[in-house]
Amino acid sequence: xxxxxxxxxxxxxxxxxxxxxxxxxxxxxxxxxxxxxxxxxxxxxxxxxxxxxxxxxxxxxxxxxxxxxxxxxxxxxxxxxxxxxxxxxxxxxxxxxxxxxxxxxxxxxxxxxxxxxxxxxxxxxxxxxxxxxxxxxxxxxxxxxxxxxxxxxxxxxxxxxxxxxxxxxxxxxxxxxxxxxxxxxxxxxxxxxxxxxxxxxxxxxxxxxxxxxxxxxxxxxxxxxxxxxxxxxxxxxxxxxxxxxxxxxxxx
Amino acid sequence: xxxxxxxxxxxxxxxxxxxxxxxxxxxxxxxxxxxxxxxxxxxxxxxxxxxxxxxxxxxxxxxxxxxxxxxxxxxxxxxxxxxxxxxxxxxxxxxxxxxxxxxxxxxxxxxxxxxxxxxxxxxxxxxxxxxxxxxxxxxxxxxxxxxxxxxxxxxxxxxxxxxxxxxxxxxxxxxxxxxxxxxxxxxxxxxxxxxxxxxxxxxxxxxxxxxxxxxxxxxxxxxxxxxxxxxxxxxxxxxxxxxxx
Numbered sequence: 001x002x003x004x005x006x007x008x009x010x011x012x013x014x015x016x017x018x019x020x021x022x023x024x025x026x027x028x029x030x031x032x033x034x035x036x037x038x039x040x041x042x043x044x045x046x047x048x049x050x051x052x053x054x055x056x057x058x059x060x061x062x063x064x065x066x067x068x069x070x071x072x073x074x075x076x077x078x079x080x081x082x083x084x085x086x087x088x089x090x091x092x093x094x095x096x097x098x099x100x101x102x103x104x105x106x107x108x109x110x111x112x113x114x115x116x117x118x119x120x121x122x123x124x125x126x127x128x129x130x131x132x133x134x135x136x137x138x139x140x141x142x143x144x145x146x147x148x149x150x151x152x153x154x155x156x157x158x159x160x161x162x163x164x165x166x167x168x169x170x171x172x173x174x175x176x177x178x179x180x181x182x183x184x185x186x187x188x189x190x191x192x193x194x195x196x197x198x199x200x201x202x203x204x205x206x207x208x209x210x211x212x213x214x215x216x217x218x219x220x221x222x223x224x225x226x227x228x229x230x231x232x233x234x235x236x237x238x239x240x241x242x243x244x245x246x247x248x249x250x251x252x
Numbered sequence: 253x254x255x256x257x258x259x260x261x262x263x264x265x266x267x268x269x270x271x272x273x274x275x276x277x278x279x280x281x282x283x284x285x286x287x288x289x290x291x292x293x294x295x296x297x298x299x300x301x302x303x304x305x306x307x308x309x310x311x312x313x314x315x316x317x318x319x320x321x322x323x324x325x326x327x328x329x330x331x332x333x334x335x336x337x338x339x340x341x342x343x344x345x346x347x348x349x350x351x352x353x354x355x356x357x358x359x360x361x362x363x364x365x366x367x368x369x370x371x372x373x374x375x376x377x378x379x380x381x382x383x384x385x386x387x388x389x390x391x392x393x394x395x396x397x398x399x400x401x402x403x404x405x406x407x408x409x410x411x412x413x414x415x416x417x418x419x420x421x422x423x424x425x426x427x428x429x430x431x432x433x434x435x436x437x438x439x440x441x442x443x444x445x446x447x448x449x450x451x452x453x454x455x456x457x458x459x460x461x462x463x464x465x466x467x468x469x470x471x472x473x474x475x476x477x478x479x480x481x482x483x484x485x486x487x488x489x490x491x492x493x494x495x496x497x
Contacts, residue, residue: 052400089406099401103419103496113405116415145496165405 001028002064003169003200004049009058009076011044018044019055020224026169029198033211033232036221037247042204045221046173049202050088054078062087063168089117092162096174098154100146100161106133107142110161118165125164132160136190152183156190163194170194172203188214208251212236220244284466291458291467298454299474304368305440305450306478309375310433316376317383322413324388335384342381348442350374355446371443379436386428390421423493430486437478451475 004026011019018041026032034042047053049060051067055076059069065087068076078084101109110129114120120128133139136156146154155175162170172191176184188210195201195214205211211218212232219229220239228241236252239245324335342350355370365373394417402412444453455471458464 050404052403085406085408088404091404093404095397095401097397099395099397101398101401101416101420103423112415113407116411117406147497161405 002026003028003030003062004202005061006045006049007059008070009045009048009055009060011041011048011053011055018224019048021058022221022224022226023058024219024226024229026200026202028168028200030217031195031199031201031203031215032217032219033215034202034204034219034221035206035208035211035247036227040221041224042221043173046093046171046202046204050091050093050171051078051084052093063090089165090167091169091171092165092167093171093173094155094158094162094175096177098146098151098158098178100154100158102146105143105145106138106149106157109146109157110164113161114164129160129164132163133157135163135193136160137186150183151179152186155179155187159187159190159194169200169202172201172205174204174206176205176207206251208236208248220247222247287462287464288466288470291454291462291470294458295451295454295467295470295474298449298451299478301368301443301448301450302437302440303478305371305375305443305448306437308372309379309436309440312372312376313379313383314429316380318387318418320380320384321387321391324384325391339381339384342378343385347374347378347439348445350378351442351446367443367447370446371448375436375439375443379432382432383429386425386432387421390425391417393424394420423497426486426490426493430482433482433486434479437482438475 002025004024006025007023009019009022010017020041022041022045024032034045036042044053048055049062055068057070057074057076059076060067065083066079067084067087068078071077079087101112104112107126107129110132111122111125114125114128115122118125130139130142133142136159138153138156138160141149141153141157146157149157159170159175175191176187179187184207188207191201191203191210192214203210203215215232217229218232218235220227220235220241220243222243228235228239228244230240235244236248239248320335320339323331324339326332351371351374354365354374355367358365358370398416398420399412402416407416440450441452444450444456451471451474455467458467
């Protein structure tokens with residue numbers, strides 16, 4: 001089953017073309033890593049999938065539901081805001097800068113959306129949040145404020161917060177890039193656990209080790225285009241394209 | 253006498269002298285205290301009018317200021333511009349002039365208010381403009397990531413504002429709002445120009461009637477007490493909001 005399908009999407013910021021006709025699909029249970037130099041458009045691609053950015057041309061489908069389709073003039077047409085919210089709520093997102101709510105405790109950060117958006121009973125929301133905190137190993141921090149946590153702990157809370165909405169797809173936008181090197185491991189471990197549970201994941205990352213070990217498929221992007229995609233064993237050992245090879249030589 | 257003092261020693265002399273001073277002083281102050289006790293009732297009545305203007309202004313101008321702030325950053329250009337002009341007018345002209353306009357100017361258009369009503373209408377409209385700018389700044393100072401974090405969790409715009417953005421704005425605007433509130437306590441003195449019997453007016457009446465200046469001192473003490481209470485209140489709020497970050 002296709003969880004995400006984007007077709008020929010184009011996106012410009014003030015005349016600067018950031019995405020130049022990207023097409024890709026993500027299947028159920030698949031872990032896709034998107035790698036590439038900074039400015040290659042990989043974060044923008046991820047942000048277009050869940051409507052944090054709007055596309056100029058092309059179409060986007062999530063679990064078969066269109067959020068944007070290509071009109072007769074080639075320009076993208078979005079469905080209504082309400083439908084976008086409903087469809088995109090099937091995706092969870094983890095940001096580079098965590099974006100936790102600083103005025104809420106760890107537990108409150110996690111139960112906020114289920115209660116307010118999902119209309120879940122508070123007691124049930126707390127129960128589930130505690131289960132998620134246990135899963136990411138932070139149950140003892142439930143009453144702390146985000147400012148009292150390390151970067152790695154914040155990111156694990158952010159993952160738990162996203163999971164609380166029971167998404168079927170998780171999007172990770174450079175989840176370890178803002179972390180001190182010694183803290184990336186604890187976050188990658190949680191992500192690896194998720195992958196083992198067959199969560200559908202799209203991960204924009206600079207962690208080549210993670211991409212190689214955990215991803216089912218690696219997409220290499222450069223200058224707003226997908227240059228090459230394939231199994232990590234192929235991409236990392238025998239890339240077909242020169243640009244992929246040059247990039248990997250730089251980062252590995 | 254001298255010998256007696258010698259015998260009692262230095263400390264006792266000091267004590268004696270202080271006693272004389274105190275009796276002398278309190279005798280000298282007696283008429284002043286009696287006078288103050290006479291004027292305290294009209295001044296307390298004036299303070300009630302002052303507090304009335306203060307409370308009505310705070311209670312109405314903060315929500316109005318918030319609505320204006322949200323309009324000022326909305327996606328509707330016309331709304332943004334209209335509110336921009338409103339803020340420019342209200343911040344750009346003297347509050348006293350606005351008082352005169354509401355009390356003496358509007359009757360020309362058939363709109364007549366008693367002096368107290370005119371006073372708080374002018375104050376609410378004026379202070380809302382200042383609060384609008386404080387809140388707009390506060391809202392815009394919140395990191396874009398907070399909106400995105402809420403959006404990807406499925407929050408609507410209003411849910412995001414109410415649950416995520418505004419609670420954080422409260423903390424950031426506390427100190428400018430406390431500034432405005434303290435200024436407002438003293439600005440209420442302006443309403444005596446349209447004949448509202450507030451605290452400063454009560455003092456002025458006593459001063460001109462009795463040809464003394466002590467009512468001004470009493471008025472100052474009243475204002476200081478009010479601003480002291482406000483300062484303590486805002487300090488308490490700031491401490492309460494300091495638990496995060």
